[in-house]
Structure formats: structure tokens, C-alpha cells
Amino acid sequence: MKSEYSRRHFMQNTAVSSAFAFNAGALSAAKAPSRRVRVGVMGLSRGLSHIRSLLGVENVEIAYVCDVDRNRLSRGKAEVAKKQKSPVKGVTDFREILDDGEVDALTIAAPNFWHAPATILACSAGKHVYVEKPGSHNAAEAELMVKAARKYKRLVQMGNQRRSYDKIIEAVHRLHEGVIGKVFSSRCWYRSSRGSIGRGKPVKVPAHLDYTLWQGPVPERPYKDNLVHYNWHWHWNYGGGEMANNGIHALDLSRWGLGVDLPRRVTYTGGRYHHDDDQETPDTGDATFDFGESMAVWSGTSCHRRMQENLPFVAFYGQGGSLSMTGGNSYMLYDSKGKELEKQSGSTGDVPHFKNFIDAIRGDGKLNSEIAVGQSCTLWCHLANIAYQTEGALDFDSHKRRIQNATSDMETLWSREYRKGWEPKV
Numbered sequence: 001m002k003s004e005y006s007r008r009h010f011m012q013n014t015a016v017s018s019a020f021a022f023n024a025g026a027l028s029a030a031k032a033p034s035r036r037v038r039v040g041v042m043g044l045s046r047g048l049s050h051i052r053s054l055l056g057v058e059n060v061e062i063a064y065v066c067d068v069d070r071n072r073l074s075r076g077k078a079e080v081a082k083k084q085k086s087p088v089k090g091v092t093d094f095r096e097i098l099d100d101g102e103v104d105a106l107t108i109a110a111p112n113f114w115h116a117p118a119t120i121l122a123c124s125a126g127k128h129v130y131v132e133k134p135g136s137h138n139a140a141e142a143e144l145m146v147k148a149a150r151k152y153k154r155l156v157q158m159g160n161q162r163r164s165y166d167k168i169i170e171a172v173h174r175l176h177e178g179v180i181g182k183v184f185s186s187r188c189w190y191r192s193s194r195g196s197i198g199r200g201k202p203v204k205v206p207a208h209l210d211y212t213l214w215q216g217p218v219p220e221r222p223y224k225d226n227l228v229h230y231n232w233h234w235h236w237n238y239g240g241g242e243m244a245n246n247g248i249h250a251l252d253l254s255r256w257g258l259g260v261d262l263p264r265r266v267t268y269t270g271g272r273y274h275h276d277d278d279q280e281t282p283d284t285g286d287a288t289f290d291f292g293e294s295m296a297v298w299s300g301t302s303c304h305r306r307m308q309e310n311l312p313f314v315a316f317y318g319q320g321g322s323l324s325m326t327g328g329n330s331y332m333l334y335d336s337k338g339k340e341l342e343k344q345s346g347s348t349g350d351v352p353h354f355k356n357f358i359d360a361i362r363g364d365g366k367l368n369s370e371i372a373v374g375q376s377c378t379l380w381c382h383l384a385n386i387a388y389q390t391e392g393a394l395d396f397d398s399h400k401r402r403i404q405n406a407t408s409d410m411e412t413l414w415s416r417e418y419r420k421g422w423e424p425k426v
Contacts, residue, residue, distance in 0.1 A: 037358050040064035040097035042118060043109035044076035045229060046132060050107045051076065053350040055083045057358050064089045064097045068210040069229070092210055094118060098125035104361060108132060109159075111232055112239045116141035117217045119371075120424045123152040130357050132159040133252075134244040135374050139382040140415035142375040143401075147426045149371050157357040157367045158374025160252045162329070164353040167346040168253065171323060171331040175257045179333065181319030183294060186258055188250035189311045190242060190300040194283070196275035197231045200224030217422035226278060234279035236389070241281025242302045243268070243388075244381045251289075252377040253314045253325060254296045261376060262398035263289040263296075268384040274303035287384040298384075386413045 036059045041047045044067040054060045065076035065088055073090045080088040094110075097103055098121060106122040107130040108115060116136045122129045129149075135158045136142040149156040162168045175183060203225045205211040211223050218237055232238035233245050255261075270285020283303045289296040312324035312332075321335045330345035359365045379401075386403070387394050390413070395404040403410055418424075 035059070035362055036061055037104045037361055038063040038102055039105045039107060040066060040094070040100075040103050040127075041076065041107050041109065042066045042094045042097070043111075043114075043132075044069075044072040045109065047076060047107070047109035048079050049350055050109055050130070050354070051079045053354040054107070054358075055080070056351040057355045060358055061086060062088050063100070063103050064091055066091050066094045066097060068092050068214045070208045072229075093213060095121070098122055098127060101126075104128060105130065105357075112244060113137045113218050113232075113237075114216055116145050117422060117424045119145050119156060120148040120426060123148040123154040123156065124426075126152070126154070128155040128357075128361050129371075130157045130159060130354065131371075133374070134240060134248045134378045134381055135159075135371065136378055136382075137238075137240065138414065138416050139379055139386075141424060142379050142382065144424050144426050146372045146375055151426055155357070155360050155367060156371035157353070157360070158369045158371055158378075159350075159353065160249060160369050160374060160377075161350050161353040162249065162253060163256075163369040164356050165329040165346060165348065166352075167329045167331060167344050168325060170344065171325060172253075172257050175316060175318075175323060176259055180316065180321040180323055183258055183316050183318040185294055185317045186254040186296045186314060187317075188247070188254055188296070188298040188314050190246045190250065190298070190302070191305045191309075191311070192242075192246075192302045193305045194302050196277045197226050197234060197279055198277050200226035200278050215419070217418050217424070219417050219419055231278070234281045236280050239281070240381060240385050242283070242300045243281075243285075243287065243298070243384050244378070247287070247298050247300060247384070248378060248381050249327075250314050251296065251298055251380050252374070254298075254316075255377045255380065257314070257316050257323075258291070258294050258296060260291045260294060260296075262379065262396060262401065263291055263383070264396055264398065265290040266380070266383040266387050266394040266396060268388040270300075270388070281385075282388060285388065287387075289380055289384075386410050389413060 038061045039054055040063055041050045051062055062080045067073045077088055077090045105128040108118050109132050115131050119129045119131050136145055202222050205223045266289055268287040270282040272279055272283055274283050284301050287298045313327040314325045316323045323331055323333055325331045328348045332340055333342040334340055356368045360367050383394055390409045397404050
């Protein structure tokens, strides 16, 4: 069955997928599409992809790269030099980027605990921001980021790049148009085969790493040999486990496709089953999100790929059939008996999402994942993690945006403790 989706309708709707956008007049200095946009990149692991993607957008200059690890800083500068003739400055403290009045935007690929503090400081310094998922470490930060974008009138895009994939946009609009009838539920899956992170040993901080600045806003913890640069994900002090690491991608599509906002009830059960190590967050678990007339489920297993299970990334179930999305830029339609009716595929990559960000800075279009949209789904993840850590089911008031049956432990987990002087303020 050939898609009946109208190209004209698709193009019209692509431009309105953000819940908030600035009037072009508010960006009068940036209205010309040909205007050069100068950017600083913070965090040079995932940030290397930021560099490559930004340099794939016309008339963008990487003015700064930043990392607290000088080895990574060198790699970042070398990555820029592959395609950019003008010199790039390398700094270990991102606040030097914010001090440069000629820089238009900061992209943030640092760890989760840096997302909100860096975004808020960048907005207050007059910079637009592209911040990686999940965008915040906790629910209170999610609110502060949106507040900062509004107060300082800055464009803030969250890095859930599938929001800019043409076939995913098409699939969501078709769901909203009723291609499988009324949609009742969505299921999401994540599977990986991560090994043990072991038991960390206190060791001397490597000479190339500024560990104090790496910690930044989080309370002081001794350096250990299995934390930096990736295993912080599995410690509550720094990250949000697989839910915030990968769950956010699929759940964002689930929220978008279902056409819902915030859940009325959240559960998350599971545990750390596979390895006896330092990981605090679950390696296996199922989270449920109830909206009254529909529901979403996320099932994660990070230490067993379950190769025999041919599962999609996200699936939607409706009165007239189902629609499945892969982890890339494709979707499949099925009838109510499971017969495949149609498959649509497109190219993947981060360039479209960065181009959307740069275009918006220039006053040409709206953000595909404006921070209020992004943080609404991130809040799902925060609520799920609170439910997991308190072994409870959360009843949530979506209007007041607060947990109705909150215990003292739940209220504590809504925010966090900060290192003195780093408390985010708007």
C-alpha cells in the first residue's frame, strides 16, 4: 500500500512541531539565512559528533571546543581542523566561551549533571543552546531550564535528534491523522550487552583531567578508576541510568505519537541483576506510564540483548492496526492481524537536527525539540527513576506538575544537593 500522506501537509506540519518559538523580529540580528553563526562545543566525546554535524551546516564556525580532559580537548581541535580553515580555541572551562560576546550558541555534550547548570548560565550570558538528552539531572532542573529559556529569550534545543527525521515526523503525523485508528498504547524496548563496571579503586587523578571541574555542580566525591568518562551514567549522583540514557529517546517518540503530555500514574520495577559491581541503577526493568485513555511501557535490559526477540524500538497499537518505528528513520504499518502493509525508510544522522537549530537562530523556522517539549518527556524519566528508588507508584498531577502521593524521599529526589556556588538560579 503506497503512502497517502500528502507532501504538502508534511512540509506544513514539520514547521510547527515546537510548542514555543520566538517571533523572528526578536532575532533581528540573525534574520539573514546567510549570517555566520559562531558556536562553542562543550564535551568532546559525543561532542565530536556535534562538531561534524555543525560543520555540515552552511556558514557555521566552531569558535571554541571545551573539555576538562586535555587529551579529548586535543582531539576536538583536530576534528575541527579537518574541515574548518579558521582557527578554533580550546578551553577547559566552558565559562570562557560564555564570556565571548561574538559567540552565538553553546552546544552541550557534557555529562547529565552539567546539562541544566550549563544551559542556564549560557542563557543568562545571551547564548542559544543545544543540549544533549536528557537535558537535566532531576525534575527541578527541568523546570529551571524552561524558565531560563523564557526569561532570557533564548532558543534551547534538546538533542533528541529523531524529532528532525523526516520519516519519523511523517509517521507521527499519520498516527495523529488516524492511520491505525484511535491509539490506545505504546511499547518501547531497549536491549544491550553491557559488561560489569567492576569495583572502583581510589587512585590519583590523571594529570590530563581536571576532576574538580569535571564534578562541577555535584557534591564532592573521591576519584575512582571506573567512573570517568562513561560509568558515571550508572551512579545516581551523576546520571539517571539507562532510563535517562536511552529510555528518553524511545519515550519521547512514544509521547509524541500518543499525543499526550504528562502521565497520571508512573511505576518502574526491576533491579541490578547481572553483575555484582558499583552500578547503582537497574540493568533490567519495566516502566509504565498511564494517561487515563492510553498508556506507554518501556522495557529495558542493558546486559542481555535477547537476540532471539525481533522487537522494534517503539510500537503503537490502535483500533485498526499498529505502527512500529525502528531505532533509525523508518516505520512500518500493520493491519489488525499483524500483516505488514507498508514500510517507509529515510536516512539518519544528526545534521538535520543541528540545521534546524541553526536555522531557528537565523530566524528561519521553529525548533523541532524546544526545551519545554524535550523536558516534558525527560520528566517521564525522572518520575520513573523516583518510583524505582522509592519502590512506589507515583500519582502525578499533570496540571500542578507535582507528585500527589509524595513521600519525603520522593520530594528529596525531585531536586538534588549542589556543590556550594554551583546552585542553578534563574
